[in-house]
Amino acid sequence: MASISTFKLERLIHKASSFPSSPSSLQLPLRKESIPFLCRTNRASTLLTQSIAREIPASLSKSNDGLPKPKQGLEKDSIALWHRYVDWLYQHKELGLYLDVSRIGFTDEFVAEMEPRLQAAFKAMDELDKGAIANPDEGRMVGHYWLRNPKLAPNSFLRLQIENTLEALGKFADDVVIGKIKPPSAGRFTHILSVGIGGSALGPQFVAEALAPDNPPLKIRFIDNTDPAGIDHQIAQLGAELASTLVIVVSKSGGTPETRNGLLEVQKAFREAGLDFSKQGVAITQENSLLDNTARIEGWLARFPMFDWVGGRTSEMSAVGLLAAALQGIDIKEMLAGAALMDDANRTNVVRNNPAALLALCWYWASDGVGSKDMVVLPYKDSLLLFSRYLQQLVMESLGKEFDLDGNRVNQGITVYGNKGSTDQHAYIQQLREGVHNFFVTFIEVLRDRPPGHDWELEPGVTCGDYLFGMLQGTRSALYSNERESITVTVQEVTPRSVGALVALYERAVGIYAALVNVNAYHQPGVEAGKKAAGEVLALQKRVLAVLNEASCKEPVEPLTLEEVSERCHAPEDIEMIYKIIAHMAANDRALIAEGSCGSPRSIKVFLGECNVDQLYA
Numbered sequence: 001m002a003s004i005s006t007f008k009l010e011r012l013i014h015k016a017s018s019f020p021s022s023p024s025s026l027q028l029p030l031r032k033e034s035i036p037f038l039c040r041t042n043r044a045s046t047l048l049t050q051s052i053a054r055e056i057p058a059s060l061s062k063s064n065d066g067l068p069k070p071k072q073g074l075e076k077d078s079i080a081l082w083h084r085y086v087d088w089l090y091q092h093k094e095l096g097l098y099l100d101v102s103r104i105g106f107t108d109e110f111v112a113e114m115e116p117r118l119q120a121a122f123k124a125m126d127e128l129d130k131g132a133i134a135n136p137d138e139g140r141m142v143g144h145y146w147l148r149n150p151k152l153a154p155n156s157f158l159r160l161q162i163e164n165t166l167e168a169l170g171k172f173a174d175d176v177v178i179g180k181i182k183p184p185s186a187g188r189f190t191h192i193l194s195v196g197i198g199g200s201a202l203g204p205q206f207v208a209e210a211l212a213p214d215n216p217p218l219k220i221r222f223i224d225n226t227d228p229a230g231i232d233h234q235i236a237q238l239g240a241e242l243a244s245t246l247v248i249v250v251s252k253s254g255g256t257p258e259t260r261n262g263l264l265e266v267q268k269a270f271r272e273a274g275l276d277f278s279k280q281g282v283a284i285t286q287e288n289s290l291l292d293n294t295a296r297i298e299g300w301l302a303r304f305p306m307f308d309w310v311g312g313r314t315s316e317m318s319a320v321g322l323l324a325a326a327l328q329g330i331d332i333k334e335m336l337a338g339a340a341l342m343d344d345a346n347r348t349n350v351v352r353n354n355p356a357a358l359l360a361l362c363w364y365w366a367s368d369g370v371g372s373k374d375m376v377v378l379p380y381k382d383s384l385l386l387f388s389r390y391l392q393q394l395v396m397e398s399l400g401k402e403f404d405l406d407g408n409r410v411n412q413g414i415t416v417y418g419n420k421g422s423t424d425q426h427a428y429i430q431q432l433r434e435g436v437h438n439f440f441v442t443f444i445e446v447l448r449d450r451p452p453g454h455d456w457e458l459e460p461g462v463t464c465g466d467y468l469f470g471m472l473q474g475t476r477s478a479l480y481s482n483e484r485e486s487i488t489v490t491v492q493e494v495t496p497r498s499v500g501a502l503v504a505l506y507e508r509a510v511g512i513y514a515a516l517v518n519v520n521a522y523h524q525p526g527v528e529a530g531k532k533a534a535g536e537v538l539a540l541q542k543r544v545l546a547v548l549n550e551a552s553c554k555e556p557v558e559p560l561t562l563e564e565v566s567e568r569c570h571a572p573e574d575i576e577m578i579y580k581i582i583a584h585m586a587a588n589d590r591a592l593i594a595e596g597s598c599g600s601p602r603s604i605k606v607f608l609g610e611c612n613v614d615q616l617y618a
């Protein structure tokens with residue numbers, strides 16, 4: 001029970017009317033109780049096996065005997081820990097946001113060693129702010145920071161693009177909400193169906209869950225996959241309200257297959273319901289993309305631009321996130337203001353005053369700068385449930401890179417996962433506390449439990465929110481006492497302003513961390529490999545179909561073995577994939593198994609139910 005004093009102390013702080021700007025100024029009784037010394041043995045084991053030719057700070061390096069040098073520095077007792085807490089606590093007064101890094105055990109030596117690297121990272125971020133080509137592969141600028149402060153855009157053309165888009169989407173949203181813009185066969189739009197994937201979905205999903213009021217002007221649903229059953233479910237849930245649904249199709253490239261499929265499925269549903277899709281469709285995409293041209297030619301209700309210099313995973317403050325938010329009655333100006341304030345804070349070169357740099361520093365320490373530990377994100381607030389999923393893409397697509405900027409193979413990244421507390425306490429916290437030590441935690445704490453006037457004590461002196469608070473602090477203490485490090489980000493309330501600030505905080509932290517480990521955070525070459533391979537599977541499927549069709553058009557029908565199909569496809573090396581293609585088609589009644597069963601692939605003989613004569617000569 002050694003950490004109880006810390007628990008009690010922080011609980012007292014929590015009960016103060018607002019978070020103190022200077023915790024050490026509180027007059028609270030302190031009991032000096034020791035907590036177990038947290039040494040850092042077995043650290044950096046990953047470093048030992050990494051053959052990365054790059055400079056590693058001495059505090060992470062091997063000792064003379066070849067063993068990992070323990071990182072020391074975690075405080076032994078609660079009073080020293082309290083001082084560490086106070087010394088390192090970051091507060092953004094205007095945002096009501098706090099960052100506690102005291103339960104990450106970096107040493108002063110480590111901070112000093114990282115200082116020059118951090119200064120170099122600040123310089124890189126500064127250049128990016130000024131419009132440098134920060135994504136060399138794609139030859140583009142990286143300007144998501146300008147979206148919330150257009151005056152920072154490197155030229156007036158870009159500034160006007162941002163301002164005009166913001167104005168246009170705000171007006172469009174207002175007109176939709178008041179019913180000035182309405183669907184042909186309903187009095188007003190009541191629902192949004194957002195079709196998009198990855199960065200074109202995760203931000204809007206997170207923000208809808210975090211901020212949409214209980215009765216929004218328009219309720220939102222998402223199609224973010226090419227799963228036919230999932231799409232059917234969304235359309236079925238809308239039912240007759242499809243007639244009053246605004247469909248927002250979001251794709252920066254305008255050519256992502258999953259999104260295109262979602263659009264085609266929704267358009268089919270519109271046709272079947274006798275509705276005119278173009279009168280209810282909105283496109284958010286790059287100018288002149290396939291989607292943009294389709295929307296223009298078909299005369300959709302509206303089109304909004306996605307800028308070349310905004311990446312999908314950092315597009316929440318562009319039309320991608322803002323249009324959906326505004327239509328749900330979320331104050332987008334406040335979101336932008338929160339993000340802008342946070343960006344300003346993250347522009348200081350003084351590390352301890354720069355929250356994004358502090359996060360990046362902690363990530364580097366905790367994961368040895370090579371992703372040796374996973375980042376578990378635990379918001380203790382239901383409405384922030386999707387934050388970890390949102391961060392998963394932001395962090396992993398940005399940092400998970402095979403090569404660094406100098407072409408060295410580094411296989412970088414940090415794994416992110418999480419759900420919410422205290423729910424997770426009854427799921428995987430057991431392993432976090434006692435099992436494999438391969439993670440660090442980020443707690444997201446929200447001080448305000450409920451809107452004022454709604455609280456009540458479910459037992460003397462204790463509210464439901466006190467329990468949530470106790471669970472967070474208890475988990476933090478219990479993990480720490482077993483050498484599990486954590487960061488805590490605290491906000492007063494979940495508001496458009498604090499959510500905007502959280503998004504901006506992590507966007508910048510990812511940028512700084514990428515600079516620290518020298519990777520390009522703004523491209524995603526690895527995703528292309530999967531997309532290319534998926535295209536090859538579909539191309540192979542077409543060849544399989546042609547071969548089966550030819551055999552099925554014979555009199556009598558000629559069922560084929562897998563070997564025969566693969567030979568006729570001139571792809572004997574692809575026999576396993578051909579088997580999977582046939583099994584999938586058979587499960588969907590598009591191929592018939594004449595002999596054998598899918599459970600014993602060698603026994604299969606397959607043919608098509610129908611001969612398609614047209615395809616024979618295609």
Ligand SMILES: O=P(O)(O)OC[C@H]1O[C@](O)(CO)[C@@H](O)[C@@H]1O
Binds near residue numbers: 200255312397527
């Ligand atoms: O907005 P788009 O071009 O449809 O892309 C969707 C997502 O696909 C990715 O390119 C990777 O698959 C993400 O980076 C992006 O957010």
